[in-house]
Amino acid sequence: MPDSRPLPQIGRHRLPNRVILAPMAGVTDRPFRQLCRRLGAGLVVGEMVTSDPALWNTRKSRQRMDHTGEPGPRAVQIAGGDADMLAEAARLNAAQGAEIIDINMGCPAKKVCNKAAGSALLRDEALVAEILDAVVAAVEVPVTLKIRTGWCADSNNGVRVARLAESAGIQALAVHGRHRQQRYQGEAEYDTIAAIKQAVSIPVFANGDIDSPRKAAEVLDYTGADAVMIGRGAQGNPWIFREIDHYLRYGRTCPPPDMNERADALLGHVRALHDFYGHYMGVRIARKHLGWYLAADRRFDSDRQRELRAAFNALEQPNEQYDFIDDLFSLEGATGLSWATNGISAA
Incomplete structure (x- = not known):
């Protein structure tokens, strides 16, 4: 059944649909955000930026903060x-045009958690409350929060953190259905997300292992969440946003992208990476x-990939990369698994 509930709203921003691109370091740069929005993402969130302004002058930080166009x-x-420091970072980003500030309390990476940031903060609820109060008070734009279900299986405190967030004035909450010690292993669980949705009145976004339109609908139905947030499911498959949105609106799947659209999207994405990063880094990224x-193309088994x-x-x-992509789609479409370009054989 189509989802007939009102669309979620973050402060004054009403989202056009229920499908959000999750922030992913090293992935959700400006070229990828623009592609995902064009293909149906109702909201895209930039890569995680450190709260220390002294580190913003690095090339990586400047690129992460680039939202031009x-x-x-x-x-x-x-x-x-x-x-x-987080409050000051929020002020500076808002002054530079940020319309929503999102606080990361969900990243499981060691280099983040070792600095008592990301999901490590979930171990200290008093500090969580202090941070949320400070950031919300620092800016006039809406502040959102991304968390995990807890630090570990014995500390599944997502509901308590959600209540702290609502009390502090957080406008929306994204929840990844794993605790920090799981990282990305095992399967996401949605019971905690459902409990959080029952505990608070702010919009809740469900995140974790959502990789198809039907899975998105099932998770929304099970948890009562207001939207789904897609991370790894969008890597190599930016059409997932359009497909999920169509399924939620009409209760049926839409046609997958044909070969021409896939080729155009990949070629355009690679060109945008070269333009954004320059040729040397663009080629590598x-x-x-x-x-x-x-990996998302079912025509290729693991050996062929x-x-x-x-x-x-x-x-x-x-x-050379442009020629590869042109040949990949034109020759793969015609001859199945026969491919070679620029004198480099893939066989």
């Missing part, structure tokens, strides 16, 4: 463990995205 609302995620596109990745990873020039 993107439609609103512009959502910026900040991470750190000091309330005053394109390699991981090509790997994800191949490995061969094609190896061939693509050997290319050093943008034009």
